[in-house]
Amino acid sequence: xxxxxxxxxxxxxxxxxxxxxxxxxxxxxxxxxxxxxxxxxxxxxxxxxxxxxxxxxxxxxxxxxxxxxxxxxxxxxxxxxxxxxxxxxxxxxxxxxxxxxxxxxxxxxxxxxxxxxxxxxxxxxxxxxxxxxxxxxxxxxxxxxxxxxxxxxxxxxxxxxxxxxxxxxxxxxxxxxxxxxxxxxxxxxxxxxxxxxxxxxxxxxxxxxxxxxxxxxxxxxxxxxxxxxxxxxx
Amino acid sequence: xxxxxxxxxxxxxxxxxxxxxxxxxxxxxxxxxxxxxxxxxxxxxxxxxxxxxxxxxxxxxxxxxxxxxxxxxxxxxxxxxxxxxxxxxxxxxxxxxxxxxxxxxxxxxxxxxxxxxxxxxxxxxxxxxxxxxxxxxxxxxxxxxxxxxxxxxxxxxxxxxxxxxxxxxxxxxxxxxxxxxxxxxxxxxxxxxxxxxxxxxxxxxxxxxxxxxxxxxxxxxxxxxxxxxxxxxxxxxxxxxxxxxxxxxxxxxxxxxxxxxxxxxxxxxxxxxxxxxxxxxxxxxxxxxxxxxxxxxxxxxxxxxxxxxxxxxxxxxxxxxxxxxxxxxxxxxxxxxxxxxxxxxxxxxxxxxxxxx
Numbered sequence: 220x221x222x223x224x225x226x227x228x229x230x231x232x233x234x235x236x237x238x239x240x241x242x243x244x245x246x247x248x249x250x251x252x253x254x255x256x257x258x259x260x261x262x263x264x265x266x267x268x269x270x271x272x273x274x275x276x277x278x279x280x281x282x283x284x285x286x287x288x289x290x291x292x293x294x295x296x297x298x299x300x301x302x303x304x305x306x307x308x309x310x311x312x313x314x315x316x317x318x319x320x321x322x323x324x325x326x327x328x329x330x331x332x333x334x335x336x337x338x339x340x341x342x343x344x345x346x347x348x349x350x351x352x353x354x355x356x357x358x359x360x361x362x363x364x365x366x367x368x369x370x371x372x373x374x375x376x377x378x379x380x381x382x383x384x385x386x387x388x389x390x391x392x393x394x395x396x397x398x399x400x401x402x403x404x405x406x407x408x409x410x411x412x413x414x415x416x417x418x419x420x421x422x423x424x425x426x427x428x429x430x431x432x433x434x435x436x437x438x439x440x441x442x443x444x445x446x447x448x449x450x451x452x453x
Numbered sequence: 454x455x456x457x458x459x460x461x462x463x464x465x466x467x468x469x470x471x472x473x474x475x476x477x478x479x480x481x482x483x484x485x486x487x488x489x490x491x492x493x494x495x496x497x498x499x500x501x502x503x504x505x506x507x508x509x510x511x512x513x514x515x516x517x518x519x520x521x522x523x524x525x526x527x528x529x530x531x532x533x534x535x536x537x538x539x540x541x542x543x544x545x546x547x548x549x550x551x552x553x554x555x556x557x558x559x560x561x562x563x564x565x566x567x568x569x570x571x572x573x574x575x576x577x578x579x580x581x582x583x584x585x586x587x588x589x590x591x592x593x594x595x596x597x598x599x600x601x602x603x604x605x606x607x608x609x610x611x612x613x614x615x616x617x618x619x620x621x622x623x624x625x626x627x628x629x630x631x632x633x634x635x636x637x638x639x640x641x642x643x644x645x646x647x648x649x650x651x652x653x654x655x656x657x658x659x660x661x662x663x664x665x666x667x668x669x670x671x672x673x674x675x676x677x678x679x680x681x682x683x684x685x686x687x688x689x690x691x692x693x694x695x696x697x698x699x700x701x702x703x704x705x706x707x708x709x710x711x712x713x714x715x716x717x718x719x720x721x722x723x724x725x726x727x728x729x730x731x732x733x734x735x736x737x738x739x740x741x742x743x744x745x746x747x748x749x750x751x752x753x754x755x756x757x758x759x760x761x762x763x764x765x766x767x768x769x770x771x772x773x774x775x776x777x778x779x780x781x782x783x784x785x786x787x788x789x790x791x792x793x794x795x796x797x798x799x800x801x802x803x804x805x806x807x808x809x810x
Contacts, residue, residue: 259659262506280659282662283661283673293502295510298460300506
């Protein structure tokens with residue numbers, strides 16, 4: 220898989236060994252390379268979290284802003300210079316939790332940006348608390364009796380809001396993730412790609428707590444992408 | 454518009470909304486992107502994104518809305534992003550008196566945002582100054598790569614009267630953006646702390662910004678020596694130039710005054726008229742249209758006076774506190790008004806008389 224144009228070479232990466240973020244990074248770099256994009260025309264926008272560090276590990280322009288706030292910044296960057304390819308990439312806590320309001324309204328606003336969400340169903344950077352997509356029963360240092368809220372379903376929300384491009388993939392399937400990323404980047408409008416990924420540090424905590432969420436990590440969900448065909452825009 | 458503004462993102466809030474509605478109405482003709490954001494948090498982050506990509510952006514809001522923007526204000530401080538904030542004050546706390554006036558958010562503007570970073574606060578006294586200050590705000594923000602406030606209030610923004618045509622500059626505003634080279638580093642250390650600012654898509658370099666502490670390139674770092682250097686760069690090194698650019702307060706009345714009344718922002722015209730009404734040869738007015746940082750001459754003006762009276766539209770004398778911080782001079786005589794109404798000339802004249810007899 221050719222990722223050369225966007226590869227920064229030998230760099231220090233702060234993710235845990237085995238983390239799904241590595242595969243997502245590979246898929247993003249490969250998609251950008253195969254689309255023949257020049258790093259000078261690509262802006263990676265992120266918030267805060269383990270996933271949000273990804274722009275530092277890919278050769279492109281970087282706007283690494285605040286937790287939850289990647290989408291407003293990405294929208295304005297695209298509006299100010301439409302010739303740039305803008306990719307907002309962050310985690311589930313960032314985009315669906317702290318930035319939930321921006322998520323809703325960015326789908327409505329429909330800017331021509333790609334939104335990649337690393338969905339590991341847990342807060343990685345802050346060490347294992349529940350995220351909006353954590354499954355019921357998931358025990359953490361805060362949700363000590365297990366999560367009892369219904370998990371947030373980003374795809375249903377995006378489709379209900381008439382999102383033009385809504386997809387889910389699994390980080391372990393780098394090839395398919397890359398292909399979907401290419402489609403999403405070429406799609407003219409807001410494109411959501413929710414990528415299921417294992418967070419290696421939370422596997423430990425899940426195992427030690429005997430949580431019911433183990434299957435999410437150990438058996439990857441369907442890798443069939445749910446892609447809604449683009450709607451004609453007025 | 455003379456400041457080169459071409460982007461505004463905001464969330465409606467009285468009494469600040471007219472700026473957004475005006476630019477939305479004329480956006481197409483004037484080449485301005487005007488967006489109503491889903492909340493003030495988004496508005497501020499959009500404006501920072503717009504500056505990053507080369508626009509001249511502003512936000513317009515009032516106290517409660519600005520409270521939501523403070524997270525993003527701190528981001529502008531860290532990224533060294535220029536920003537222009539129009540903060541139209543109304544009485545608080547919370548929802549307060551939404552359609553009334555007050556001058557109680559000077560300290561909010563001064564201390565807003567976590568962490569330490571420089572800022573400038575302008576406070577125009579009338580419509581002509583509002584034009585000049587806003588234009589200047591864009592220039593200062595772009596030049597120093599810091600947030601600059603235009604602090605108004607309900608009284609000023611809802612005031613209508615005839616003015617002389619504004620002086621429209623023959624040339625466009627100065628732009629401080631550079632074309633990047635392949636080895637471009639956004640946060641290059643310089644003597645005055647200001648690193649040449651490039652934008653994505655112009656030149657061969659990559660523009661990397663990070664809300665984490667970062668190295669010269671803009672990438673995240675935990676190098677603590679570098680942390681100290683970066684604080685010095687974005688804060689300490691910039692301060693002398695920012696201080697040197699401070700606007701001098703305006704002295705109105707006899708230079709050989711014995712009594713001096715101080716006011717700031719929108720109270721200028723009313724206090725000026727009240728002072729005229731008193732017809733005292735030893736009374737002068739000192740008006741501040743920059744309230745932070747204060748001009749270096751401020752202390753000298755105060756020391757010359759036998760009695761100094763501070764007039765403000767708030768309950769605690771906020772400019773007085775800023776003056777004390779800057780000069781060590783504490784002002785005891787205060788006329789403070791916080792009932793939500795604008796000042797009246799007669800009322801000010803009466804209160805001044807009480808203090809001066």
